[in-house]
Amino acid sequence: MITYRVGEVSGEEAREVYRDCTLGKRRPTEDDQRFTQMLRGANLIVSAWDDDRIVSVARSLTDRSYVTYVADLSMCDSYQKQGIGRELLRRTRMEVPQTQLVLFAASQAVDYYGKIGFTRHPSRWTLQPDQPL
Numbered sequence: 001m002i003t004y005r006v007g008e009v010s011g012e013e014a015r016e017v018y019r020d021c022t023l024g025k026r027r028p029t030e031d032d033q034r035f036t037q038m039l040r041g042a043n044l045i046v047s048a049w050d051d052d053r054i055v056s057v058a059r060s061l062t063d064r065s066y067v068t069y070v071a072d073l074s075m076c077d078s079y080q081k082q083g084i085g086r087e088l089l090r091r092t093r094m095e096v097p098q099t100q101l102v103l104f105a106a107s108q109a110v111d112y113y114g115k116i117g118f119t120r121h122p123s124r125w126t127l128q129p130d131q132p133l
């Protein structure tokens, strides 16, 4: 049975999930210090567990007042399409009910968020660490 937890997860626990998911290639899973900081810097983490195995993580940064940025929704491949992603986002939202959720979809998931109720926003701007400003 899948259960859900709100709160920090360890670097090792989270790394297992990221590595078992396409998102792992786009996050610093090979750099311990950066990966640990990535987790510590998030202030809202909701995770899904199959008994004592962590299978999915929704990692967000929120001001708990206006906006919540969902930075990652990572999931072990074999647990996809069982409603876990939707449930993690539902529980994330329950923690910060006054805020709007904002996220950038991965290319494999561009149609997912619209399907579960999100509205597509026409503007998206990013500045990568190596881009001049």
Ligand SMILES: CC(C)(COP(=O)(O)OP(=O)(O)OC[C@H]1O[C@@H](n2cnc3c(N)ncnc32)[C@H](O)[C@@H]1OP(=O)(O)O)[C@@H](O)C(=O)NCCC(=O)NCCS
Residues within 6 Å of the ligand: 021, 022, 023, 072, 073, 074, 075, 076, 079, 080, 081, 082, 083, 084, 085, 086, 087, 104, 105, 106, 108, 109, 110, 111, 112, 115, 116
């Ligand atoms: C994309 C992802 C987060 C979706 O989570 P999930 O738990 O598998 O999805 P759910 O079970 O909540 O699916 C809800 C609905 O969306 C559909 N869906 C799932 N993944 C989808 C996708 N990639 N594109 C379009 N629809 C999708 C499901 O079929 C389901 O539809 P239904 O209600 O008609 O049956 C998950 O598959 C995942 O982590 N994928 C790999 C990593 C990734 O790309 N993360 C996204 C970062 S933005």
